[in-house]
């Protein structure tokens with residue numbers, strides 16, 4: 001994981017820096033992420049919410065944002081004041097979410113999954129706080145196919161932007177990871193060839209084995 005102090009230090013510059021690091025694509029991508037919002041999802045959680053790219057824009061009855069960095073949350077709070085928004089912000093670690101089981105209808109996880117070497121554990125914890133049938137939307141870096149993009153990701157991004165803390169997945173890797181912990185992947189897009197946008201649904205435990213069986217039958 002990137003040392004928390006890194007985000008504490010850059011909090012005031014995070015938005016313009018991200019615009020540059022994501023080569024100007026983040027604004028358009030953010031709108032695409034928000035298109036996943038389902039009108040029937042009143043309770044939304046934004047994990048690793050940072051300065052509020054999602055928690056500041058998603059239109060739901062109740063939006064909760066959680067992040068480890070207080071300075072990032074302060075920037076988020078200031079922006080909310082300016083935009084007339086009122087998400088509930090919590091300072092905490094997503095590896096042990098301070099929420100009840102089966103609480104949220106939708107969870108967003110943007111530009112942060114690559115920070116976690118133990119993503120399987122993180123997503124299992126996220127699954128715990130989601131209602132059955134709730135939607136998870138992840139937007140993150142991914143392992144590109146194009147050799148030049150691969151080089152860019154594993155040099156500039158790895159050493160400069162991510163401070164050597166970067167774990168990224170292929171589309172197949174996402175599918176296996178999610179299926180292994182009780183999600184059904186619904187879609188995977190790769191905007192601009194440098195990132196992945198994944199949506200998945202929480203499958204209730206009593207459906208997991210049935211879906212595994214169906215997949216096995218389809219593959220034979």
Ligand SMILES: C[S@@+](CC[C@H](N)C(=O)[O-])C[C@H]1O[C@@H](n2cnc3c(N)ncnc32)[C@H](O)[C@@H]1O
Pocket residue numbers: 001004007018047048049050051052053054066067068069072092093094095109110111112115
């Ligand atoms: C690259 S920023 C992404 C912020 C935001 N989601 C976005 O789309 O711009 C990563 C965020 O993850 C937060 N973070 C890292 N590890 C965390 C953890 N274990 N628990 C909660 N937040 C964490 C950092 O403080 C930082 O705000």
